[in-house]
Amino acid sequence: MIGWNSIRGRLLWLSALWMAAALIAAYLVIGNVLERFVTARFDAETAAISDAIMAGTEADIQGLAQIVTAPDDPRFAAPLSGWYWQIAADGETFAKSASLYQSELDTGSAPAAGRAITGPDGAALRLLERAYTVPGSDEALSVAVTAPQSEIDAALSVVRRPLALTLGALGLGLGLAVLVQVTLGLSALKRMGRDLRAIREGRSDALPPPKASELRPVTDEINALISQNRSQLTRTREQIGNLAHSLKTPLMALQGEMASNDPGQAMIERMDRQIAWHLKHARSAGAARVLGQRTPLGPVVDDIALVLRHALEDRDITLRTAIPAGFALPLEQQDAQEMLGNLMENAAKWASGTIAVRAAEADGRLLITVADDGPGMAEADHARALSRGMRLDERGPGAGLGLAIVADLAALNGGSLQLANDQELGGLAAKISLPR
Amino acid sequence: MRCLIVEDDPTLSGQLVRAMEDAGFVTDCASDGDQGEYLGATETYDVAVLDLGLPGMPGIAVLESWRAAGVAMPVLILTARGEWADKVAGFRAGADDYAVKPFRLEEVVIRAQTLVRRAAGHAQPVIKAGALKLDSQLSIITRDGLALKLTAFEQRILAYLIHHKNRVVSRSELAEHLYDANADRDFKSIEVVIGRLRKKIGEGVIETRRGEGYVLRDAP
Numbered sequence: 159m160i161g162w163n164s165i166r167g168r169l170l171w172l173s174a175l176w177m178a179a180a181l182i183a184a185y186l187v188i189g190n191v192l193e194r195f196v197t198a199r200f201d202a203e204t205a206a207i208s209d210a211i212m213a214g215t216e217a218d219i220q221g222l223a224q225i226v227t228a229p230d231d232p233r234f235a236a237p238l239s240g241w242y243w244q245i246a247a248d249g250e251t252f253a254k255s256a257s258l259y260q261s262e263l264d265t266g267s268a269p270a271a272g273r274a275i276t277g278p279d280g281a282a283l284r285l286l287e288r289a290y291t292v293p294g295s296d297e298a299l300s301v302a303v304t305a306p307q308s309e310i311d312a313a314l315s316v317v318r319r320p321l322a323l324t325l326g327a328l329g330l331g332l333g334l335a336v337l338v339q340v341t342l343g344l345s346a347l348k349r350m351g352r353d354l355r356a357i358r359e360g361r362s363d364a365l366p367p368p369k370a371s372e373l374r375p376v377t378d379e380i381n382a383l384i385s386q387n388r389s390q391l392t393r394t395r396e397q398i399g400n401l402a403h404s405l406k407t408p409l410m411a412l413q414g415e416m417a418s419n420d421p422g423q424a425m426i427e428r429m430d431r432q433i434a435w436h437l438k439h440a441r442s443a444g445a446a447r448v449l450g451q452r453t454p455l456g457p458v459v460d461d462i463a464l465v466l467r468h469a470l471e472d473r474d475i476t477l478r479t480a481i482p483a484g485f486a487l488p489l490e491q492q493d494a495q496e497m498l499g500n501l502m503e504n505a506a507k508w509a510s511g512t513i514a515v516r517a518a519e520a521d522g523r524l525l526i527t528v529a530d531d532g533p534g535m536a537e538a539d540h541a542r543a544l545s546r547g548m549r550l551d552e553r554g555p556g557a558g559l560g561l562a563i564v565a566d567l568a569a570l571n572g573g574s575l576q577l578a579n580d581q582e583l584g585g586l587a588a589k590i591s592l593p594r
Numbered sequence: 595m596r597c598l599i600v601e602d603d604p605t606l607s608g609q610l611v612r613a614m615e616d617a618g619f620v621t622d623c624a625s626d627g628d629q630g631e632y633l634g635a636t637e638t639y640d641v642a643v644l645d646l647g648l649p650g651m652p653g654i655a656v657l658e659s660w661r662a663a664g665v666a667m668p669v670l671i672l673t674a675r676g677e678w679a680d681k682v683a684g685f686r687a688g689a690d691d692y693a694v695k696p697f698r699l700e701e702v703v704i705r706a707q708t709l710v711r712r713a714a715g716h717a718q719p720v721i722k723a724g725a726l727k728l729d730s731q732l733s734i735i736t737r738d739g740l741a742l743k744l745t746a747f748e749q750r751i752l753a754y755l756i757h758h759k760n761r762v763v764s765r766s767e768l769a770e771h772l773y774d775a776n777a778d779r780d781f782k783s784i785e786v787v788i789g790r791l792r793k794k795i796g797e798g799v800i801e802t803r804r805g806e807g808y809v810l811r812d813a814p
Binding site: 407 | 606
């Protein structure tokens with residue numbers, strides 16, 4: 159049921175009501191015109207008959223009116239046919255049609271044209287009554303001619319039915335036109351809805367210019383909103399980066415000023431790790447998500463491999479990738495690089511000869527696995543390794559926040575990070591699951 | 595070996611200079627992007643240490659400008675953010691390695707040495723020229739396992755020749771990699787030092803090609 163709450167419903171209901179009112183009015187007006195036309199025809203006929211009767215009336219030698227030639231129309235001969243005539247002189251009926259049989263017409267008081275009266279059998283009649291005189295007689299004569307209302311009605315219904323059918327068909331046609339018009343008119347809105355969904359799902363980064371010029375202000379505003387959101391995030395990132403730079407450089411200098419065995423070195427290291435943790439956390443959690451991001455995975459892996467190439471070459475580690483063509487993540491490029499970078503760096507650190515990046519789509523989710531052939535990790539440590547700021551490997555390089563950051567970013571994007579032992583390579587497998 | 599350090603923080607810059615010079619590098623410093631870009635594009639260095647957060651021209655732009663001009667020296671970038679997007683941007687611009695602040699100075703020195711060695715085509719940290727061995731990380735040159743006693747200048751010349759062994763190294767090339775930008779380049783003293791080196795490592799290892807330069811052969 160199309161309700162009042164939809165634009166489509168309102169347009170359809172309103173136009174249906176308007177059309178119904180207009181069509182009914184048209185039916186009434188045209189019906190009225192036709193009715194007058196049909197009754198005028200009958201009136202003309204009764205007038206012609208009365209003319210003939212008046213012409214056939216003469217005065218006799220006493221000066222009394224006589225009907226000399228009565229109309230020989232067979233309708234006036236059939237009893238109670240509804241077609242009657244009757245002549246009265248000074249109120250006294252002296253001649254009438256055979257169809258009246260024994261009875262008389264009760265014509266009422268004043269002579270009138272087109273008055274409705276009741277016939278002797280109770281049927282409705284249309285009466286034409288005229289007063290006249292004949293030469294040689296001083297009697298006031300009046301002639302009354304009637305036609306049966308039923309015949310008038312029959313004639314009317316013959317023209318009214320096609321009128322009603324025509325107007326009905328017109329209404330149906332107009333209704334269809336309105337339906338098509340409303341549907342076409344609103345399809346631009348529907349399309350905009352689809353385009354917006356494409357942005358949310360990351361298949362597009364701005365609304366295309368609409369065909370309907372009325373929607374242009376709306377799409378322009380939405381696009382402006384999206385780009386404002388994007389630039390705000392960029393600014394936030396830049397500020398966080400500047401903060402990092404302004405804190406870390408003096409810290410760095412301080413570290414260089416101290417002897418390498420100075421107990422202060424440990425403090426500096428702790429400060430650095432805390433700064434790193436809070437900055438990364440602020441960056442991943444504080445930033446608003448940008449709408450409509452999609453980053454192809456292949457190039458990201460290539461970029462990370464470029465950064466890690468010396469580390470991979472020096473230790474003779476092979477990178478194997480199994481990424482379907484066109485595989486893309488619903489993430490910003492920065493987030494994708496951060497996740498893959500941390501996982502691949504970690505894998506490269508522990509691998510003895512091979513790391514693998516695999517991507518697949520299953521049950522409407524995207525699965526990205528980064529695995530190595532290193533020593534792996536005990537099951538019990540898997541959950542602990544993901545907890546915030548935890549660092550199982552205190553000796554190795556890197557901030558040790560890598561896995562926690564990847565888990566944070568995955569969660570922020572509606573996904574998750576899990577650790578497992580890799581079936582194929584035997585080492586650790588980090589598995590990211592993301593919505594499509 | 596000559597090293598260009600582009601870092602705006604004077605304290606950190608000074609520490610880097612000290613650490614690199616201790617490891618046998620000759621260093622030039624630039625404190626902003628424009629100066630760094632100019633030095634890197636006009637002088638010859640064996641390695642550059644480039645901070646990405648610079649006043650003036652940003653570090654990435656400096657690096658891109660060098661690479662666009664055909665400057666092939668290995669570049670180590672320093673970044674405070676440690677975000678992968680920054681590392682990727684740096685490597686795309688042509689960086690060879692990165693260090694995230696704060697780092698240990700020794701780590702930067704080792705990475706710079708590794709870059710120099712790799713750029714000369716040596717995969718291993720110890721470069722052999724017959725009986726001569728250069729440990730590029732410790733900056734020690736040995737002959738038959740015994741460390742040679744060398745002055746800093748001798749060490750620099752011999753290390754450069756070992757990095758580029760079996761290839762003619764012209765005197766001007768040698769001078770470009772031995773002196774900093776402001777020093778007077780003196781071919782005579784190079785010849786004198788080569789003579790002293792021949793005495794220390796034995797004749798026949800460093801050949802003189804008249805009009806071309808020097809070639810270091812595997813020592814017997």
